[in-house]
Amino acid sequence: AIRMTQSPSSLSASTGDRVTITCRASQGISSYLAWYQQKPGKAPKLLIYAASTLQSGVPSRFSGSGSGTDFTLTISCLQSEDFATYYCQQYYSYSWTFGQGTKVEIK
Amino acid sequence: EVQLVESGGGLVQPGGSLRLSCAASGFTVSSNYMSWVRQAPGKGLEWVSVIYSGGSTYYADSVKGRFTISRDNSKNTLYLQMNSLRAEDTAVYYCASPKRFGESPFDYWGQGTLVTVSS
Numbered sequence: 001a002i003r004m005t006q007s008p009s010s011l012s013a014s015t016g017d018r019v020t021i022t023c024r025a026s027q028g029i030s031s032y033l034a035w036y037q038q039k040p041g042k043a044p045k046l047l048i049y050a051a052s053t054l055q056s057g058v059p060s061r062f063s064g065s066g067s068g069t070d071f072t073l074t075i076s077c078l079q080s081e082d083f084a085t086y087y088c089q090q091y092y093s094y095s096w097t098f099g100q101g102t103k104v105e106i107k
Numbered sequence: 108e109v110q111l112v113e114s115g116g117g118l119v120q121p122g123g124s125l126r127l128s129c130a131a132s133g134f135t136v137s138s139n140y141m142s143w144v145r146q147a148p149g150k151g152l153e154w155v156s157v158i159y160s161g162g163s164t165y166y167a168d169s170v171k172g173r174f175t176i177s178r179d180n181s182k183n184t185l186y187l188q189m190n191s192l193r194a195e196d197t198a199v200y201y202c203a204s205p206k207r208f209g210e211s212p213f214d215y216w217g218q219g220t221l222v223t224v225s226s
Contacts, residue, residue, distance in 0.1 A: 001168075034212035036152075043201055043216035044152065055214070087152055091212050094165050096142070096154040 002026055002090050006099035012107040019075040021102045023088035028068045032092035035064055035073045038101075039084045047086075048073065078104070109133035109215050111202050116220030123192050123224070129185040129202030129217055137180045139205055142213065143187050145198035145222075155200070156187065170196075192224045 003026035013019050023033065031051040036044035046055045048064040051071055061076045075082055083106055088099040115127040127143070143155040156166045156176040164176050175188040185202050199219040205211035 032210055036212075038152075043219055044213075045216075046212055046214050049212045089152075089212060091210055094157055095167065096157075098152040098154070101151045 001095045002029060002093060002097050004088055004090055004097050004099040006086075006088055006102050008102060009100065010103040010105060012105050013078050014107045015078055015080055017078045019078055019082075019104060021073045021086055021088075021104075023066075023071045023073070023099050025069045025071075025090055025092075029090045029092035031067045032090055033064070033066065033071050034089045034091060035062075036087045036089065037082075037084045038087065044087065075104075109204075109206075111204065111215055111217035113200065113202055113217040113220040116200065116222045118223045118225065119192055120226050121193060121224055124188070124190045125192065125222060127187040127189065127200055127202075127220055127222070129187075131183050131185065131204070134204070134215075135180075136178050136183050136185055136204075139208060141178065141185050141202060141204045143176065143185075144201045144203050144213070144216075145196075146201070146219075147195075147198040150198075153198075158185070189222070192222075194224050196222060197224045198222060 005024045033051045035048040038044045052064045063074045065072050085101045085103045087101050110132045112130045140159045142157040158164045158176045173191045177186045201219045202217045203213035204215045206214035
């Protein structure tokens, strides 16, 4: 199975900060990469798919980039509602795999 | 509006069985692939199983031979039959489905149902 490695596992940031989360695949996955946001007690919410395409309704402060094995999620100006855990996911092969998650906490 | 509603979770003893259901509305469960994804308490997301529109099914190695995914088109419902349950199967189980056809991530998620395996 393709292994997805996210970094960092957690980070502390302030409202207004620029935040970057990285995700590395153990083998090339082209652009079959999605990012999700999850808040406590809630289901994950799709933010970005195809590595860089913003899901409808998601604020433009979220952006994604990368292809092959290295990917990035950037939040350009962190808002209070963005404090959550973020997961990357590869859907290149049916044995979908997720990164271990990055928890974004308030500094 | 698309909605997925899971049910069937609960407390079960090790070695026991449970069947989860995911009732869909706003789309047809047989029109695209549908999956189960689980999340152990305080842990990350783990894909469990998928059923494609043509009926092909696949499983994570951790559940292969113990879990069976199926659907009832007449009820527009997805199922997960879980047998020989272990403590490590304790998790919130989500059903999930993509909006687009082809290789796509999960746009739609249910609210989740908690399965606890304990004596």
